[in-house]
Amino acid sequence: xxxxxxxxQPHPDHPGLDRYDTAALVEAFVADQALAALAVRAAAPQxxxxxxxxxxRLRAGGRIxxxxxxxxxxxxxxxxxxxxxxFSWPRERAPALLAGGAGAMFVxxxxxxxxxxQGAADLAALQPQANDVVLLLAAxxxxxxxxxxxEAASAAGALTVAIVNNPGAPLAAACELAxxxxxxxxxxxxxTRLKAGTAQKIALNTFSSSVMVRLHKVYGNLMVDLRASxxxxxRRALRLTVRATGASEAAAQAALxxxxxxxxxxxxxxxxxxxxxxxxxxxxxAAGSVAQALGG
Numbered sequence: 001x002x003x004x005x006x007x008x009q010p011h012p013d014h015p016g017l018d019r020y021d022t023a024a025l026v027e028a029f030v031a032d033q034a035l036a037a038l039a040v041r042a043a044a045p046q047x048x049x050x051x052x053x054x055x056x057r058l059r060a061g062g063r064i065x066x067x068x069x070x071x072x073x074x075x076x077x078x079x080x081x082x083x084x085x086x087f088s089w090p091r092e093r094a095p096a097l098l099a100g101g102a103g104a105m106f107v108x109x110x111x112x113x114x115x116x117x118q119g120a121a122d123l124a125a126l127q128p129q130a131n132d133v134v135l136l137l138a139a140x141x142x143x144x145x146x147x148x149x150x151e152a153a154s155a156a157g158a159l160t161v162a163i164v165n166n167p168g169a170p171l172a173a174a175c176e177l178a179x180x181x182x183x184x185x186x187x188x189x190x191x192t193r194l195k196a197g198t199a200q201k202i203a204l205n206t207f208s209s210s211v212m213v214r215l216h217k218v219y220g221n222l223m224v225d226l227r228a229s230x231x232x233x234x235r236r237a238l239r240l241t242v243r244a245t246g247a248s249e250a251a252a253q254a255a256l257x258x259x260x261x262x263x264x265x266x267x268x269x270x271x272x273x274x275x276x277x278x279x280x281x282x283x284x285x286a287a288g289s290v291a292q293a294l295g296g
């Protein structure tokens with residue numbers, strides 16, 4: 001029998017976990033979760049390489065596709081869903097595949113992760129192109145569904161990036177790039193929804209946020225390409241416009257009203273003293289960069 005994966009091994013520091021009092025239990029889980037960030041930091045060069053490889057493809061019209069099963073797949077769905085309201089990234093350019101289908105987001109579909117053919121079929125159904133960026137998540141790094149999807153994505157010439165929690169994982173070898181988050185044993189043996197999942201969430205946040213900064217979705221460190229789709233975001237759009245320009249709330253509200261609440265456009269209007277159409281023209285010429293549109 002092969003030795004268990006690192007993520008499946010019993011934690012050497014907590015053999016008596018079931019006898020801990022509540023305070024000790026909470027401390028054990030919190031302390032171990034903190035190690036997730038260290039695992040991501042160790043993989044920072046791999047994440048940077050993935051961002052650099054992804055950005056040119058996305059500028060050329062590619063999509064960010066996330067693929068996974070169970071916790072990993074659900075984390076991929078969460079990241080993809082947030083890209084539209086946060087960065088105005090088109091929904092159709094952030095599809096997410098979860099083994100077992102959309103219903104598996106809420107109810108576990110047992111055995112779905114073991115179907116490599118279904119992973120390949122689901123990915124192929126998206127009609128992958130060479131400019132697509134496919135993120136394949138699996139704590140074990142050996143999930144058949146993800147491996148099948150990786151094979152289909154590679155065959156289409158898409159960029160494949162594995163995000164795994166075990167060194168030497170088959171999924172890492174099957175992809176063009178790999179981000180290895182070596183989180184080791186869990187406090188509850190094999191429960192990779194713990195720090196393995198936490199590390200994947202941090203890695204996804206880091207990857208997608210870095211990509212969006214490189215695609216000029218941020219001005220300074222302000223989230224200026226958000227979609228003001230609810231009352232909270234309308235208020236945030238106003239605050240961002242005021243902060244980025246130094247204009248009064250009244251002037252910022254007027255600019256936002258004149259440009260369909262597009263914060264980037266409003267900033268250029270107010271900073272450059274131009275109308276909405278000219279601000280849009282400058283932004284288009286600058287590939288969406290507010291700084292470049294303002295001559296910075």
